[in-house]
Amino acid sequence: MTEYRQARWVGGPDVLEPTVFELSHGSGFYRFDIEKEVVDFLGVEDPVDLLPRYIVRSELRLPSLSEPEVARHFSRLAQMNYGVDSGPYWLGSCTMKYNPKIANRVTSWPTVRRIHPYQPEETVQGALRVMYELCCMLAEITGLPHFTLQPAAGAHGELLGALIIRAYHADRGERRDEMLIPVSAHGSNFASAAMAGFKVVKIPADSRGRVDMDALKAAVGERTAGMMITNPNTLGLFEDRIAEIVEVVHSAGGLIYYDGANLNAIIGRVLLSDMGVDVAHLNLHKTFSTPHGTGGPGAGAVGVRDGLQDFLPVPVIRERDVRFYLDYSVPKTIGRIRTFYGNFEVLVKAWLYLKVLGSEGLRAVSGAAVLNSNYALSKLKKLRGVEPAFSQPGPFKHEFVLSLDGIRKEAGVRALDVAKRLLDFGVHPPTIYFPLIVPEAFMMEPTETESLRDLDVYIEAMSQAVREAYENPEILREAPHSTSVGRLDEVLANRRPILSWRMYERRKKEAGDSDGDL
DSSP states (O other): OOGGGSOOOSSOTTOOOOOHHHHOSSBSOOOOOOOHHHHHHHTOSSGGGGSOTTTOOTTSOOBOOOHHHHHHHHHHHHHHSOOTTTSOBOBTTTOOOOOOHHHHHHHTSHHHHTOOTTSOGGGOHHHHHHHHHHHHHHHHHHSOOEEEOOOSSHHHHHHHHHHHHHHHHHHTTOOOOEEEEETTSOTTHHHHHHHTTOEEEEEOBOTTSSBOHHHHHHHOSTTEEEEEEESSOTTSOOOTTHHHHHHHHHHTTOEEEEEETTGGGTTTTOOHHHHTOSEEEEETTTTTSSOOOTTOSOOEEEEEOTTOGGGSOSOEEEEETTEEEEEOOOTTOOOOSSSSSSOHHHHHHHHHHHHHHHHHHHHHHHHHHHHHHHHHHHHHTTSTTOEESSSSOOOOOSOEEEEOHHHHHHHOOOHHHHHHHHHHTTOBOOEESOSTTSTTEEEEOOOTTOOHHHHHHHHHHHHHHHHHHHHOHHHHHTOOSSSSSOOOOHHHHHHSOOOSHHHHHHHHHHHHHHTOOO
């Protein structure tokens, strides 16, 4: 194992960083001894006045720490954590690629951070222009001419798309209550369709991992409202019969909804309008630069074809006489889907990302993403007990799914064990046990931002983990060994989560009384 491959966790599994309360010198607000000249320069009578009023309350138990103690504490916590800046992060379906720091720098400007959604339109013309231009660029990328940037996340965009489809059929006086969803679709599609009031009809996969056309044709009918499809699908396979799929659904009177979770594989190369898509959401928070994961921040822009723009949520950004404004006069709008207009900083990052890359840059993104994916697959599928999800899928796009069921059968080691062992090598494990149609699934997405060296590091880590599964399986069953926290009891963690300092204190006391674990 090379030095580069070693995980650099602080302390190991037996050394935990104390909380700020445990590090505290006492309770109550830590009062600074500041020279009078500094206080006068800052224009305050008491250093406490520098803090927001809601913090300075006598009833709060605040830790007493010096500034270097606070800085070092949070630096140590950062070193114990793992993020896309730490190393490879092949979390399939999530597109955890490295994101350019220039985007973070721009959104830290006061003109971006301090803008308020209640400001008059004439004072936010720059912000409105950015959002308007972003809509125009997304329209050019997808071929869908009308966009809204309101949705706060991908699943939020899915819900909006389903609501637009429902409103479209209601406006036509049609009672259509079934939404077709392939089993290889993005996972949240099923929930989004159900939340919009549809009955979910699952379409199975054929032997190649694509939509089973016979099952689709048998499922469509006069109750079909539409079909939610991810292309490439969650297996990383392009639906090469997409034109036929669209024809079947359209002929039955349904609409095609496109989930943009995997757009990174085809961006700059395929227009969604050419596929026959009617409604689509795009994940600006992963395809277009913003760091993705842990629930946010996000943005799920939704675009529609001509004829559906009257159902978009209000307000819509318009331009008139070189001025930008928010238009609330959308005749058949479904209404608002959130309080304010979008996650503005995420939108600025996406706008900047597209401005910097341009059309040729986007083609390079998708090309490198697909190349990296297939390079990694070509190496990993040779490992003992590892097989692609389908015997003759070829080729995968930006991500691929492996089955480690052979390792489970031959060595008694699960995909979970292999994933935990990867942490010891300083790389983040991929998505496991999804999609559900693949036993012992390993869903891997290298993304375009990984270098050849990073790809080889990950492949080497995976190769060693698989060798150990057969030679010394206990190493994997007890992994991870070098992380700040060892193997967790995942059932207990879900049933008895510790989400706050008070919960931690209470559980700590209970464990002490019972001589048990937290």
